[in-house]
Amino acid sequence: MHMTRFSALPAALALAALLAAAAPAARCAAPQGAGPRGAAPERASPDQAASKSAAPENAAPENAAAQNAGPLPAQADAPFAVRRIAAFDRPWAIAFLPDGRLVLTEKAGRMFLVTQAGAKTAIDGVPAAYDRGQNGMLDVAPSPDFARDRLLYFTRVAPEKGGGALILARARLDESGGRARLSELTTLWRQRPASRGGQPGGIIAFSPDGRHLFLTVGDRMEPDTAQDPEAARGKILRLNPDGSAPPDNPMAGQAGIRALTWSTGHRNAYGLAFAPDGTLWEHEMGPRGGDELNRIRPGGNYGWPEVSNGDQYSGWPIPRHATRPEFDAPSLYWTPVIAPAGLAFYRGTAFPAWQGSALIGGLRAEGLVRVAFGKDGVPRQADRWSLDRRIRDVAVAADGAVWLIEDGSGAGLLRLTAK
Template identity: 65%
Template sequence: MKRLMATAAILVALLGSAHGESVLVGDREASATKPFVAKEVASFDTPWALAFLPDGNMLVTEKPGKIFLVTRNGRKTAVSNVPDVAASGQNGLLDIAVSPNFRSDGKVYVTFVQPSEGGGRLVLIRATLATSPNKAALDEIETIWQQTPAGGGGQPGGIIAFDPKGEHLFLTVGDRMRPKTAQDPDQARGKLLRLNLDGSTPADNPHASEGGVLGQTWTTGHRNPYGLAFAPDGTLWLHEMGPRGGDELNRIEPDRNYGWPIVSNGDNYSGTSIPRHATRPEFAAPVLYWNPVIAPAGLAFYEGSLFPDWRGSAFIGGLAASALVRVTFDEAGGASEADRWDMGARIRDVAVGPDGALWVIEDDDPGRLLRLTPDKG
């Protein structure tokens, strides 16, 4: 059955309409001149993700294992009852996302690498955020998904996004430095999963009837996806780190295979080559790719009021590039890198605040939380 499904997917890819060729945007200089002013609001020990609450306050995770509730003025309150994490290398406490129903359910979702044999397992929990003056805690913690089997190296993925209707949760899972597993339908590695808000499998997933990992899989063939977000038009976009070259920005379409590790626009770290996407049209090719890499992290679409010319643009943090990247999109489904600004630090995550400001965090200890507003000068 699985072989027949794979053959059908290949035929659909070959016969389906193409969106155009991948565009190389890697070899560009970052501009030192920026149209915004960056103000430090707070600092953290290796911050990893930030998410806004409806009241405008933020939740910020630190990779070593802490979560903070942060006001817009930078006052920090440690969130208690955070699970233990396996913090080493690329692993640790990862993403945090606010429930689409937060005003009524008070829930937040958190991903982390849980200590276990062989390198830990990626885990997704759901909890109630309980707050009182000068206190915050995770209560009613539920493990709603965990990676099976456990083990692996870095490249955990772990990014959370909700669909525009707030009915489903999407979760990126990296290949954990075991490339071949990205093509194994029975392993939750190198996949994008689509879940119900309680972690169960939606009945309308492409292979829901198969159950297990395959039943939850939305797309496959990913390496290390650290960016996932819906555009204003409802299109889902994902970016992932390539090997030696070949960072990708992908338009996500259900039941597609994005090719890793069979194809890539980069090469192995050993220097050996990998067949390019153009040689295997049955695999979905990236819309944009970077070579040299920028090491993309964080992805947010802008619909605010402070920067009206940027509405509809996507913002991506660059770790290797120490930059903030702006991507624009056209009506034909294409994209281009419009701007790249030198931030002088590795940018781990980016978000849009309720007031229309851009917020970024630096991947460092201390790593700053910065609020970006227009440079009126």
């Protein structure tokens, strides 16, 4: 990287000067082992207990040895066959219903029911989305009790004065006479203020017991807000299914977004899922380098924008995670980037070797990444398969087949089965 302002200095001295200049900019660093600023002492809960049993708070020794999987090449041969089931216009998310059908969202503000044979039913009554840049209709997840309550939870960036606001909503899915419609639409959480920036996040994950909902909120291209405990940016939220704040959140009882905040210091999280052991994992896109896979703990601060294993798009360096041990470092990262999108843990018999692995779509990588976990719980990239397609989301069917959606116009819904 060429930096004329330091051309007279030796390279090592230039880098040291840059890091020294950047260090004072850390305005909101939490004390080592602490959560976001002002965090109350953690209270025990089923979600917290799962996180703590899987990862002690002081995870520095493990994180210090995090693998950089970015340089690893894609493999030539894949153990699966790819079948194109249907095509959509800029699809964004897929989720399976108990009967085996999928719910699929399109970024422009549409939602479909799709059979595994590819038959589509458009869902009426879907609210408007702010379809600009990275914003629009986003994730969808059926209620853990969908067979009884027929509720769909979904996110979108909605048009508002000043741009668009990330909204978490739920509605009842009604079906009659071959048609489908959303009814009883309820807004559970609304981001304030609105923004014209991208990087909305908007990924939904229910806790294994179904009692809580987790939601990623991106920094909306306003990086400093990710460290502001008052800002609804750069956070992972934990809510009750009705949108209220659980009484055992890290900052429970405090005002505003603090009461909902589970972790902070995130950039652009497009993957969130619970592993079979109950651990919550998240991936997020870095800037120029530094895509991350993070083990999420209650009250954790993951450092953005104070630290990253990538640099600014301008080439200006960002202090690395190793320089600021008070922040939670990634368990795995990618430089060069893969632009991760979609995250699902494999549970099934079609691919026995994948049991318990994390499957991640790659937009930049144009393929599928498999992350395996050792006996010590440390993740390592096990496989990367090139599909020559930008992959937006990943889901696993009850029969163990893996389903993907491509990104863009005319994008395919793909089914992967064992060869």
